Structures are given as structure tokens and as C-alpha cells.
Amino acid sequence: MTNSIDDIADEAKAFFIIGSNTTETHPVIGYRIRRAVKNGAKLIVADPRRIKIAEKADVFLQLKPGTNAALLQGMARVIIDEELYDAEFIKNRTEGFEEYAEKIRAIDLNEMADITGVPAEKITQAARIYAGSDPAAILYTMGITQHTSGTDNVLALAGLATLTGNMGKRGGGVNPLRGQNNVQGACDMGALPNVFPGYQPVSSPEANQKFSEAYGAKIPDKPGMPMTKMFKAALEDKIKGVYIMGENPVVSEPDICKIKDALEKLELVVVQDLFFTETADYADVVLPAASFAEKDGTFVNTERRIQRGRKAINPPGEARSDFEILCKLGLKLGLKGFEFKKPGEVMQEVAELSPKWKGITYERLEEGGICWPCPDENHPGTPILYEEKFLTGSGKAQFKPVDYKPPAETPDQDYPFILTTGRSLYHYHTGTMTRRSDGLSDLYNVEKALISKEDAERMGLNENDKVRLTSRRGEVEAEVKPVSDLKEGIVFMTFHFAETCANQLTNSELDPVANIPELKVCAINLEKV
Amino acid sequence: MMLKITINGLDIEVEKGITVFEAAEQAGIYIPPLCHHPDLPTFGGCRICMVDADGKIVTACRAPVKDGMIVKTDTEEVRKVRLTNVELILASHNKDCQGCSRNNSCRLQEVSAFVGINQDRMRKIRRSVEAVKPDDSNPFFHRDFTRCILCGICIRTCEEINGVAAIDFAFRGFHTRVSVLGDKPLKDSKCESCGECLVRCPTGALYLAKPALVEREVESVCTYCGVGCGVKIGVRGDRVIKVDGNRDNPVNRGDLCVKGRFGFDFINHPERLKKPKIKKDGIFVEATWDEALDFIADKMHDIKAKHGADALGAISSARCSNEENYLFQKIFRALGTNNVDHCARL
Numbered sequence: 005m006t007n008s009i010d011d012i013a014d015e016a017k018a019f020f021i022i023g024s025n026t027t028e029t030h031p032v033i034g035y036r037i038r039r040a041v042k043n044g045a046k047l048i049v050a051d052p053r054r055i056k057i058a059e060k061a062d063v064f065l066q067l068k069p070g071t072n073a074a075l076l077q078g079m080a081r082v083i084i085d086e087e088l089y090d091a092e093f094i095k096n097r098t099e100g101f102e103e104y105a106e107k108i109r110a111i112d113l114n115e116m117a118d119i120t121g122v123p124a125e126k127i128t129q130a131a132r133i134y135a136g137s138d139p140a141a142i143l144y145t146m147g148i149t150q151h152t153s154g155t156d157n158v159l160a161l162a163g164l165a166t167l168t169g170n171m172g173k174r175g176g177g178v179n180p181l182r183g184q185n186n187v188q189g190a191c192d193m194g195a196l197p198n199v200f201p202g203y204q205p206v207s208s209p210e211a212n213q214k215f216s217e218a219y220g221a222k223i224p225d226k227p228g229m230p231m232t233k234m235f236k237a238a239l240e241d242k243i244k245g246v247y248i249m250g251e252n253p254v255v256s257e258p259d260i261c262k263i264k265d266a267l268e269k270l271e272l273v274v275v276q277d278l279f280f281t282e283t284a285d286y287a288d289v290v291l292p293a294a295s296f297a298e299k300d301g302t303f304v305n306t307e308r309r310i311q312r313g314r315k316a317i318n319p320p321g322e323a324r325s326d327f328e329i330l331c332k333l334g335l336k337l338g339l340k341g342f343e344f345k346k347p348g349e350v351m352q353e354v355a356e357l358s359p360k361w362k363g364i365t366y367e368r369l370e371e372g373g374i375c376w377p378c379p380d381e382n383h384p385g386t387p388i389l390y391e392e393k394f395l396t397g398s399g400k401a402q403f404k405p406v407d408y409k410p411p412a413e414t415p416d417q418d419y420p421f422i423l424t425t426g427r428s429l430y431h432y433h434t435g436t437m438t439r440r441s442d443g444l445s446d447l448y449n450v451e452k453a454l455i456s457k458e459d460a461e462r463m464g465l466n467e468n469d470k471v472r473l474t475s476r477r478g479e480v481e482a483e484v485k486p487v488s489d490l491k492e493g494i495v496f497m498t499f500h501f502a503e504t505c506a507n508q509l510t511n512s513e514l515d516p517v518a519n520i521p522e523l524k525v526c527a528i529n530l531e532k533v
Numbered sequence: 534m535m536l537k538i539t540i541n542g543l544d545i546e547v548e549k550g551i552t553v554f555e556a557a558e559q560a561g562i563y564i565p566p567l568c569h570h571p572d573l574p575t576f577g578g579c580r581i582c583m584v585d586a587d588g589k590i591v592t593a594c595r596a597p598v599k600d601g602m603i604v605k606t607d608t609e610e611v612r613k614v615r616l617t618n619v620e621l622i623l624a625s626h627n628k629d630c631q632g633c634s635r636n637n638s639c640r641l642q643e644v645s646a647f648v649g650i651n652q653d654r655m656r657k658i659r660r661s662v663e664a665v666k667p668d669d670s671n672p673f674f675h676r677d678f679t680r681c682i683l684c685g686i687c688i689r690t691c692e693e694i695n696g697v698a699a700i701d702f703a704f705r706g707f708h709t710r711v712s713v714l715g716d717k718p719l720k721d722s723k724c725e726s727c728g729e730c731l732v733r734c735p736t737g738a739l740y741l742a743k744p745a746l747v748e749r750e751v752e753s754v755c756t757y758c759g760v761g762c763g764v765k766i767g768v769r770g771d772r773v774i775k776v777d778g779n780r781d782n783p784v785n786r787g788d789l790c791v792k793g794r795f796g797f798d799f800i801n802h803p804e805r806l807k808k809p810k811i812k813k814d815g816i817f818v819e820a821t822w823d824e825a826l827d828f829i830a831d832k833m834h835d836i837k838a839k840h841g842a843d844a845l846g847a848i849s850s851a852r853c854s855n856e857e858n859y860l861f862q863k864i865f866r867a868l869g870t871n872n873v874d875h876c877a878r879l
Contacts, residue, residue, distance in 0.1 A: 009760070009784060027697075031727065031790030032760045038696025060696075150878070182759030186858070187851035187877050193858035194866075195849035195875040201859060206871050219867040224843075228871030232878065234846040243846045243872070244836045247829075249861055250850030256879045272832045279804055288832075289825050290817065292806030295799070296756040297766050297773050301854025303754050305761025305784060313854060316751035316766040316773060317800075321807025322822065326850075326857040330864060332822070336830040339867045342860070350856035372783045429725060432757050432792060433879075437799040443672035443742075444796050447726060520878040 007141065007177035008307040008375065008387035009033060015175030018046035018137030020130070022161070023072065023147020023524075025055045028429040030145075030181045030306070037143075046137055048130045050075060050122075051147060052424055053454075053496055054489035063129045066491060067120040069424040070411035070525040073153055076160035077408060078116030078124070079131040080108045083167055088135035090169025097400055098166055104403035119408065121491065135168045139175035145183060146426075150523040154515040156406035166401045172390035182306040184433070185296075189304035192361070192376070193354070198227035202358025218357060220340045230519040232257075232512065238266035245272030249326060250293065254282040255434035255502045258510040258521040259477045276329060279436050282502050293326050294319035301327065301347045302369065304376070307387065310364060311373035411525035412513035415493065419475060419527035421459075423495045423509055431500035439500070451504040452485035454496040455530070460486030463532065470533040473497075475526050478508035481533055495528060538602040547598050554582055554593035557606065564606055565615065565644040567622075568684035569594045570733055573693055576685050580618045581644055585611050615648045623650065624658050625707070626736075627679035633737035634744055640735030641682060665710065670718030673795045674731045674741055678710050681738035687711060687730035694788060699724040711738075726791040732778070745775035752779055755793040756852065760784065762793055773800045833868070842869035849875040 005012075012019075013036035027034030034057060041047045041060045049058045050065040050072075058064045067075050083089050084105050094101045117124040134140050142165055148157045162171075162178050170176035182188050194201040204211035207225050216223045229237055231253070237243040239262065246267075257263045267273055267286035275287040284290050298319040304310050319325065327347050334342030344350050348366040355361050363378035363385075374385035393399035415422055430448040431438040438444045453473060455465065465471065468483045473495070482497065482504040490496060497506035511526040534549040540562055547556045552575070557564050567579035577595040584593045585605040593606075605611065623645065630636050665678040685702070688711060692698040699722050703712035713722035731739045747767030755762040755776075763782020767775030776797050780787035799805075809825035810817040820828070836844050847865040849858050862873045 027725075030758050030760050031725070032762055032785050032788050032793075035695050035788055039693065042693075042696065056697075184759055184851035184876070185754065185756050185761065186853065186855065187759055187875075189855040190849055190851045190853070190858045190875045191877055193855050194862045195858045195873055196877070197871050197874050200866075201862070215866065219863060221867045221869060223866045224869065224871055226871065228843070228873060229846065230878070231846075231848050231874040231876070234848070234872060234874070238846070242844065244840050244844040245833060246846040246848060247833075247865075248848045249857075250852045251848050251876050253848070253876075256876060271836060272829070274829055277806065278799065279802075279806060288812050289820075289829055290806065290810045291825060292808060295805075296753065296852075297751075297797075297800050299854070301856050303761060303854060305754075306759035307761075307784075309761060309784065310855070311754045311761055311763070311782075311784075313753045314751050314766075316753065316768050317771050320801075320805045322809070323805065323807055324822070326853050327860065329826075330857060330860040333826050333829065334860065334864050334867075336826045337833065337864065337868065338830075339864060341863070341867075344860075347854065347856040350859055354855065354859055372781075429791060432796075433876075437756070438792060438796050440802045440804065441796045441798040443726075443798070444792065446672040447720070447791075518878070523879070 005177065005179040005181070005307045006171065006389045007174070007179055009036065011174040011388065012141040012177065012179060013037065013040055016040065016045055016139055016141040017175065018048065018133055018140040019143060020048045020134050020140060021057060021143045022050040024143055024145035024181055025051070025053070025057070025426055026143065026181065027056045029183065029427050031429060033181060046133050048133055050130070052490070052494055062133060063126055065120070065122045065126055065130055067122050069422050069494065070151055070153070071120040071408070072148055072151070072157040073160050073406055074116045074119040074408040075122060075127065076157070076164060077108065077111050077406070078113050078120070078127040079134065080160070080164060080167060081111045081113050081116070082128045082131035083135045083164070084108050086132070088132065089167045093169030094167070097394070098403060099398060099400045100403040104163065104405045107405040134164065139173055140168065140170055141176055141179060142170070143179045143181055145181050147524060149180070149518070149520055151525065152412045152513050152515050152522045153409045154520045155517040156409065159404045159406050163403055163405070166403060171401060172388065172392070174388060177388070180306070186303040188306060188308060189302070189310070192304055197230050200357070201354055202360045204358070214357065218341070232514055232519050232521055235263050235266040238270055243270070245270055247274045248283060249276045252277070252281040252283045252434040252436055254286065255505055255507065256499060257512075258507055258523055259512040260505060260507045261478050262512070276326065277436070279440070281434070281436055291329055292321065292323035293329065294323050298323070299325035299327065302351065308375045309373040310369060310376060312366065312369045412522050413511050413525065413527045415527045419529045421493055421495050421528050421530055423473065423475070423497065423506070423526050423528045424524050425497050425499050425506045425510060428498050428500060431498065433500070434502065435500040451482050451497060451501040453482045454487045454490055455484050456490040456492045456494065457486045457488050458492045460484065463530070465532060472531050472533050473509060473528050475509035475528045477511070480504055480506065480508045495530065536598055536600040538598050538600070538604060540604040541606055549598070551598055552594055553584060553586055553591070553596045553598055553604055556598050557593065557604070562606060563647070564593050565647050566594065567640060567644055567682060567735060568686060570686050570689070572733070573686065573689040576689060579622070579682070579684055581615055583611055583614045583618070590614055612648070616650070619645055619648045619650060620655065620658060622682050623655060625660050625662060626682065627662050627677070628659065633680060634740040635737035639737060663707070668719050669742070670720035671724070671726055672742060673726055673791070674728055674739055676711070676719065677738055677740065680736050681711060682736055683709055683711070684735060686733050686735060687739060690730045690733050694729045695725060695727050697723055697725050700730070726795070727789065728791070728794045729788065747775050750777070755789070757792045757796070762789055764789065764793065773797050837868060843872060845870050845872060847873045849873060851876050
């Protein structure tokens with residue numbers, strides 16, 4: 005997030021939630037938004053599904069899956085036509101407005117309405133609310149990013165926020181709500197193929213030299229493979245061994261049949277987890293890890309706040325924390341610099357090598373945590389990014405116009421429905437943890453593929469009827485639930501349930517920049533079993 | 534703007550706009566509260582916080598302070614009104630305190646003791662408790678209608694804290710109770726099972742399905758989504774038996790969702806992996822840590838020697854700590870590959 009939860013929840017005059025089922029996937033932020041709306045803040049919600057937060061919306065835009073950029077370009081057109089933008093901000097803090105505006109003026113709002121399935125009046129209304137509320141905060145999640153056009157969608161959102169001067173100020177910003185407890189931290193720590201800890205590019209000669217010296221090895225200056233490509237590479241014999249820590253790709257990755265084939269082909273598969281997951285079946289070695297309650301360490305939340313996690317109990321049996329396992333493995337591999345006694349010592353090394361984390365120590369984290377960047381020990385942290393300047397050469401925000409591109413796969417005669425996937429309030433990811441809760445399972449334990457009432461009626465389907473869902477990649481059987489929250493031709497499933505695994509169907513086509521798969525749109529067929 | 538008021542003869546300066554209840558609280562003077570909760574808007578329904586303000590009996594939680602106001606919290610009339618109101622609540626309240634989850638931490642007990650309930654008199658005026666079956670449909674917390682005092686805290690919590698507004702008062706008069714639309718079981722309503730109402734219930738009307746009295750608490754961060762709510766992990770023996778929201782945490786200030794508050798069974802689950810295992814001839818066989826790690830290290834060196842370090846792929850975890858993610862990428866980069874990633878895109 006460019007901003008903090010507090011400043012947007014307390015100070016935004018309007019929220020634009022797009023591609024985020026906030027009350028189910030980030031419930032506590034959902035509470036804050038519902039409270040803010042009750043206290044008078046405006047709310048725009050854009051989603052293919054009439055999600056719960058849409059009930060509170062001033063305007064709800066039920067767009068077709070995969071048409072985010074068209075909707076956002078349409079809004080930009082209205083803002084430029086009606087001169088609702090922040091001219092002073094544009095003049096002082098941005099570059100490239102004229103070219104951007106020219107490109108946006110070439111967009112036909114009615115065409116965007118046709119593409120998205122959202123009437124032009126509603127797009128106009130949303131644009132007026134967003135641009136007319138100062139400040140206004142954008143919140144999004146995977147509904148924006150899990151597309152072959154994911155990067156463009158984010159750029160289009162950033163364009164709107166820049167256009168309206170909603171960057172670098174309280175109550176505004178572009179705020180991706182991160183889905184997992186430490187997805188932000190895993191990125192910050194360089195668990196990415198192209199960057200070292202603190203987003204220092206592996207291709208930067210200075211950074212590469214610094215880390216190569218620190219790690220006592222020559223680290224390649226070419227980015228490595230993202231996970232989405234590793235399994236494809238395994239099928240081509242380019243990858244021979246994978247080490248999987250705390251991840252269950254056999255349920256969570258798109259196009260699972262291929263993932264299974266790849267895992268079977270590998271010479272070495274290590275799975276380190278709390279439970280014997282679906283992926284563990286394919287492992288050569290399974291290592292028992294400790295849960296969050298059984299270890300010390302730090303985690304970064306969606307607002308970049310680094311917080312302390314503390315050990316409450318011992319792990320069961322011989323299970324060990326990932327920290328202990330990795331230190332021991334490093335030494336077994338004959339590597340230098342793995343003689344850590346406790347996680348706090350690792351944090352010292354992170355602070356030494358990563359300027360954004362330089363001021364972080366365990367002692368300083370005792371009081372409520374610190375939002376990075378935190379460049380020195382006296383720095384209070386940075387809850388709001390870009391207050392003074394942007395991270396560009398000139399320090400100014402650059403407008404980047406984008407073009408709407410349709411999803412990689414669109415419905416046709418053989419596969420006439422669009423499947424879009426997401427999460428439920430009651431489960432988390434592949435259910436490794438939540439499905440072992442009797443209570444959560446009591447509340448939700450059988451996947452229901454949601455279909456529109458119109459489709460259900462046309463096909464003679466009733467609630468709990470079993471259907472076979474097929475795509476070009478696989479098939480799965482599940483019960484259906486007809487709902488009024490979906491438009492005709494759209495099907496929704498979660499990916500929590502291995503037995504009705506939606507990712508048998510999903511498309512592994514990637515966004516060319518971010519390498520994120522298009523999990524939110526694929527073409528499927530549906531038939532009664 | 535500051536106002537001068539007198540409470541029980543003490544001169545107090547308070548800010549304009551606050552209530553008599555809040556003024557007394559600031560001055561350290563106890564006024565018994567039942568339906569009042571600091572997180573929630575005032576309701577003023579229980580009539581226990583009655584005080585004498587400038588000669589009139591008023592509800593302290595609703596009366597704004599006025600300059601020169603003279604407040605008396607313990608006159609004979611105030612005592613009488615409070616006592617009568619508590620007696621009326623107790624008359625139809627389940628009298629089995631020992632069997633109640635909130636025994637010794639119950640607001641009604643605290644208030645009853647303060648106003649001075651006379652047990653002989655209670656025996657005379659106590660009615661039989663209406664036999665309404667508890668709502669035990671929700672797997673995490675149940676509602677015992679015989680212990681509900683209709684303070685409305687749960688209703689206001691659902692509306693103001695969570696925002697889902699799943700419950701409200703239903704029926705009238707003596708039959709009034711808290712219910713969901715259509716008087717269905719809670720589980721079949723739009724309730725999101727967050728348990729915020731349970732946390733704020735002043736009596737044992739809302740209670741945990743599995744009682745959980747903890748020995749110690751450890752401050753940590755929730756392990757589910759990216760909001761990063763502060764939690765207090767409640768431990769008894771070597772088991773996690775409860776998770777509470779940490780009100781001192783700046784992220785959630787105590788709020789939690791259903792997963793964060795109740796979804797901790799996995800920690801002590803019998804299916805947890807407890808020993809390293811190596812697959813031999815298609816069957817997993819238990820191994821020591823040394824055997825398992827030697828096996829992995831040898832194999833990794835072997836792959837690197839034969840095919841280069843880029844034949845290794847490393848999948849880290851968005852659920853592991855920063856330190857663990859750091860060490861993970863360090864291992865593989867030190868081995869000579871940038872094939873390091875995690876589930877950020879899923």
C-alpha cells in the first residue's frame with residue numbers, strides 16, 4: 005500500500021474498491037471501510053460479483069471479468085473531459101500528462117461501456133465521485149492483478165490516482181491489500197527472482213557486488229525464473245530440483261495437471277510444511293516445520309508495517325522453525341554466514357544490506373512496529389509513500405497510458421462460460437490450516453460453484469446439483485449454487501478445496517511484466533452430471 | 534472549551550461535549566455501567582448509571598455536562614433507583630452463576646454487588662426464567678437467552694464494529710430477545726462469526742462453545758491475511774486454546790475476523806508433521822534431521838554439479854517470517870542461482 009490502513013480508513017472521503025472482496029479477504033479492513041461509509045464516506049465498488057461490500061456502495065460497477073483497464077480508461081476519460089483532475093498536482097509533481105490526456109481523449113466511453121458491460125452513466129458517476137472526493141483512496145487486490153493485463157491494470161489505477169492528485173497524501177493512494185500475512189515481507193526479503201532484499205536489482209552491478217561479497221559467492225546478474233515458469237522449465241528438463249517451503253502449488257497454481265507432471269519429473273522435491281499437503285505427495289523429502297505460534301520472527305503487513313511475532317509454545321515432536329532448518333541446511337551445504345543463534349541476528353544482517361530496512365532492530369519493533377522505508381535508527385518509518393517525491397529519475401510521477409487488452413481466453417462455442425476464482429471468509433488459500441478447523445469447516449466445507457440464476461434456470465440447475473466444469477486444461481465436478489450476485493455467463497469458484505480444485509481449470513497464461521497468471525479469467529463449459 | 538462541574542463535592546474541569554458518565558470516569562469516580570461500552574455509541578437502556586444532576590435523576594451515559602452542574606452519584610434516591618433497576622434485571626436472570634462462563638468476570642455480578650442486592654428480597658421477586666433454548670448453531674460461540682440482559686451491546690457491536698448488522702431486538706415486552714432476521718439460528722444468518730459481540734458481552738449470554746481459560750498470553754501477529762492484526766495467543770499447558778485481539782496493536786486495535794479469532798485448531802492438530810521423512814522406493818520413511826538434510830544437501834550439490842545451479846528452483850513462502858525468507862533466498866543465491874520466488878502471485 006502507498007498509504008496506511010489508519011489514514012485511509014479515517015480520512016478518505018471516498019473509497020474506490022476494485023477487484024477486492026474486502027469484507028471476506030481482509031475482514032478487519034472491511035470493518036473499517038463499513039464504519040467509514042457509515043460516517044459519510046462515499047464508496048465505489050467494481051467487481052464481476054455483487055460482493056458483500058457492494059451493498060454499501062454508492063455506485064456498483066458489475067464489470068465483465070478481465071475488463072478492468074477499459075473501465076479505468078473510461079473513468080479517466082470522464083475526469084479529463086469534465087476537467088475534474090488536480091491541475092496543480094499535475095503541474096508540480098507529474099510528467100507526461102499531455103500525451104496521456106491525448107490518448108485518453110481518443111477513448112470512446114460507449115465502447116468501454118460495451119466492453120465492460122457497465123453503462124456509461126455508471127462509469128461517469130463513479131469517475132465523478134472518485135475525482136470529486138478529496139482525498140479518495142483506491143483499494144485493490146488480485147481482481148486487478150491476476151490477469152495477463154495485470155500490470156496495465158495497476159498502471160491504469162496509478163494513472164487515476166495521479167490525475168486526481170491522490171498520491172503522497174493522507175486518505176488517498178493506490179493500495180493493494182496483500183493477501184497473506186507476510187507476502188509483503190517475502191518480497192521485501194528478496195524471495196523474488198529479480199531482486200535482492202530491499203528491491204535491489206540482481207542486475208545492478210553495485211548491488212550484485214555487495215551481495216556476492218556478503219554471501220561469498222558469485223551471484224548471477226541475470227534475474228532467475230519466477231515460480232510460474234519453474235514448473236514449465238521442469239517439464240523441459242531445465243529445472244531438476246525444487247525446494248518448496250510453506251507452499252502448496254498442487255492446489256494453488258493454475259493449470260494443475262501440468263504442475264503435477266512437472267513435479268513427477270523432478271529429481272529432487274523438498275517440501276517443508278506443517279502438514280502433509282497435496283504437494284507433499286510428490287516430495288522426496290518432507291520436513292516438519294513450526295507454525296507461527298511456535299517461533300519468533302517478524303512479519304510485514306499490507307501497509308509495510310514490520311511487526312514482531314513471538315513464540316508461544318514449542319513445536320510438536322521434532323518439528324523445527326524454518327529459521328532453524330534453513331540455518332542447518334546452509335551449514336550442511338557448506339555455505340558461509342549461517343551461524344545465526346536467533347532470528348534477531350538475521351534482522352541485523354538484513355538492516356546492514358538493505359537501505360530501506362537500515363533503521364530496523366528488534367528493540368525498536370517492541371512498540372507497535374515500523375513501516376518501511378526506515379533508513380536509519382532514528383527514522384520513525386514511512387506510513388505514506390511519495391509525500392515529497394516519486395522514485396523516478398526526476399522525482400516526478402510519470403503518466404503511463406495503457407491499452408485495453410482482452411483476456412488470453414474468452415468464451416466461445418465450446419467453452420461458453422467465464423470462470424473467475426477467489427476466496428471465502430472462512431478459508432485461507434489451499435485450506436491447509438483452515439480446513440483443519442472443525443468450526444470453520446462447519447461453516448463452509450463444500451465448494452459451491454456459483455452461477456447466475458438466469459443460467460441455472462436455462463440449464464435446469466438447482467442448488468446442490470452436481471455439474472462437471474471443463475476447460476481446455478482439465479475438469480472438475482462440483483455442486484452449484486444459483487445466485488443473483490453474478491451476471492449470466494459467469495461462474496465463480498474459490499481455490500480452497502483440493503477435492504473440487506478450481507485450478508484444474510484455470511489458465512496459466514502470464515502477464516508479460518509481472519509473470520502473474522490469469523487466474524481471474526478462463527473459458528469453461530458447464531454440464532449437469 | 535472547558536467546563537467546571539462538581540461531582541460529589543469535588544470540583545472538576547472537563548471538556549464540553551462529554552457526558553456525565555465520561556466526566557466521572559475521568560475523575561476516577563465509579564458509576565456502575567451495564568449497557569455502556571467505550572467502543573460503542575450510547576444506548577441508555579439499562580438505567581443503572583442513574584445519577585442526580587442538578588436535582589434531577591438522569592442517565593449519566595446520555596446526559597451532557599453543563600457548566601456549573603452539580604452531580605451526586607450516591608444519594609438515597611439514586612441508590613434506590615439503581616437497586617430497583619438491577620432487581621428487575623435479576624428477577625428474570627438465570628441464577629446459576631457457578632455454571633456460567635462469566636462467573637467472576639461478569640458485569641452484572643459487579644453491578645449487583647455495588648448496588649447491594651439483598652438475596653432474601655431477590656428470592657421473593659425472582660420469576661421463573663423463560664425457557665428459551667440456547668442458540669448453539671454457531672460452532673464457535675453460543676447464546677444463552679436466560680443470561681441476556683438486553684443491553685444491546687452485541688447488537689451495537691455488530692452494527693458499529695463489524696458493520697454487518699446481523700442481529701437486532703426481536704419480539705416485545707417480556708419476550709424481547711436478541712435475534713436474527715426471521716428468528717433463524719445464528720448460523721443461518723448473515724453473521725460473519727467474528728466474535729466481536731462475544732468479546733463485549735457483559736454477562737454470560739454469549740459464551741465460547743469450548744471454554745478457554747488461559748494460563749498465559751503471548752503477543753504476536755495473526756497468521757492469515759495481510760492485514761497483520763495484533764493477537765494475544767492464549768496458552769494452557771503446551772496448547773494454544775484461545776486467540777484474542779490485541780487492543781494495544783495499532784493495526785486492528787483488538788478487532789479480529791472469524792479466522793484470526795477462532796481458526797487456530799491447526800496449531801495443535803494431530804496431523805501436524807512431527808518427523809522428517811525421506812521417500813524410499815515410493816514410501817515415506819521417518820529419518821533424523823541429519824539424514825534428511827544430508828540427503829537434500831547431497832542431492833542439491835549433485836544437481837548443481839551436473840546441470841548448474843540454475844537447475845535448482847526455490848519456492849519460498851508468504852507465510853514464513855522475514856528472517857526465514859531472507860535465509861531461504863540467501864541459500865539459493867549463495868549456491869549461484871536467482872531462481873527464487875514465492876506465492877506472491879497466487
